[in-house]
Amino acid sequence: MITVAVLTGTRADYGLLRGLLSAIDAEPKLQLQLIVTGTHLSDAFGRTVSEIERDGFEISATVPIWSAGDGPLDAAADVGRALPGYARALEELDPDVLVVLGDRLEAFAAATAATILSVPVAHIHGGERTEGAMDDALRHSITKMSYLHFASTEEHRRRIIQMGEQPERVFFVGAPIVDALSVLELLPREAVEDRFGVRLPAPTALVTFHPAVMDVAPPQHLVDEMLAALLEVEGLHVVITGSNSDIGTADVRARIAAFVADNPDRVDFIESFGQLGYLSAMRAASVVVGNSSSTVLEAPVLGVPSVLIGDRQRGRPLAESVATPVPHRDRIAEAVRSAIRHDANGAGTEIFGTPGFAPRVATALRDMPIPRPPRKSFYDIGGESAHD
Missing domain, CATH: 3.40.50.2000 (Glycogen Phosphorylase B;)
Structure with a gap:
């Protein structure tokens, strides 16, 4: 049995992850551990954890992280306080892999905690660019902390490989929203x-x-x-x-x-x-x-x-x-x-692929060997490269 922890921090990423959560739940060799954090737990932002509860998913851990402030110093301090919260949850759950989506501070802090604890990270929506937001740097940082990569387009897959990730660990699976709309x-x-x-x-x-x-x-x-x-x-x-x-x-x-x-x-x-x-x-x-x-x-x-x-x-x-x-x-x-x-x-x-994101990711999580600690070598395009 492979235990898969999945992090959700906002109404937006939960909508994209819902199909994957169901696919993991339905796979006999995978055990889902759902970590709920971020604005899901905030009354000011609609306390959207209630939507998760209505959908019937069992919540394995909740990690409140946001304070009342919204300045840069507040955000930096919140991330610092989030690290031990995520670390404690991961230490208790002891998953074989942590799945994070996107580029937000919640995903960055959770991936950082996982890296320190030698928990392998699987990243969805890496390789993308959002140059007008701090999230751009956060996403690429998460890519370098991740062992498995699930890209939404072929271009994004190539960019992840360009960042030194081994091609056999980088999958073009399409965008999860295509699944949801189907x-x-x-x-x-x-x-x-x-x-x-x-x-x-x-x-x-x-x-x-x-x-x-x-x-x-x-x-x-x-x-x-x-x-x-x-x-x-x-x-x-x-x-x-x-x-x-x-x-x-x-x-x-x-x-x-x-x-x-x-x-x-x-x-x-x-x-x-x-x-x-x-x-x-x-x-x-x-x-x-x-x-x-x-x-x-x-x-x-x-x-x-x-x-x-x-x-x-x-x-x-x-x-x-x-x-x-x-x-x-x-x-x-x-x-x-x-x-x-x-x-x-x-x-x-059409660049965003065809329906099937969730089963493709669940299959890779089931079949791809994920070592712990997740040691990686840098893949040099066009040059010599050691293998994992």
Whole structure:
């Protein structure tokens, strides 16, 4: 029996991991250990651990990590306090491998604790670029701490190998969201409106904005320009979702709250839809706006045009339906108008693979030898390279 610990820290990564959790649960040779952390445990961010509990997954450990502060020093201190929490959970669970997804501080801190404890790490969504966010460096750091790698595109797989990882440990498995969209029965527009108390007339923009400290402009400026642009688009209704617990979140959330309060006839706010609700609302929307990864992945796959604000996602592959205007209100407003006029056709989304992410990853976890400690050698492209 191979014990597989899986870390989830936000509503977004849980939606991507849900299928994998089920695949691990269904595999007789794998035993799931679910570690819940981050905003899942925060009342301010909707306490989304309740969604995990409703889905019936057994939670093996909870690790609260976030304080009330959202400045850089607060985040650095929170990561420091998170390390012993993750270390204690991993010491108690003693998994054969820890699975982390993405590039957030939760994943970075957990991978660091695992590395110190010689617990092998398997990383999902490595090899990607988000040059406008600190997360870019965190993701590449997690790659170098990881033994197994599950890439969403062939380009990302090549980049991981370029970073010195042995090719036989780097798998192109596709993007997990492709799995989710292949099995979810999305809600019709009316059901979304009734369940969540939002309005989705045509045209509607679904908006999510997260602060990024390395963006092209301060997050306060970007969110102000984005919100002003949305008001410039005649007849546009706006549905805004809550921001992540990133550095600068409090200021961004305050600006969004004021915008919602000042425009009750045109704007609805919901902290968290959950994956089914969010994707259903997205399908019903005319355009997706913001800097969430959903503007460059979920929206194109669903065939909904999107407008990407700032540099937070710079470096990711972009489908033809993703507009990247200069972050000025007039240019953003024109991009939104153009998106509403032209339906997306899904062109370019084939790079994200076909459904089957979850069984592919579960099979690799079952069949791939994972030594402990996870000793690695550096793979030199075009040169001599020692093997593991």
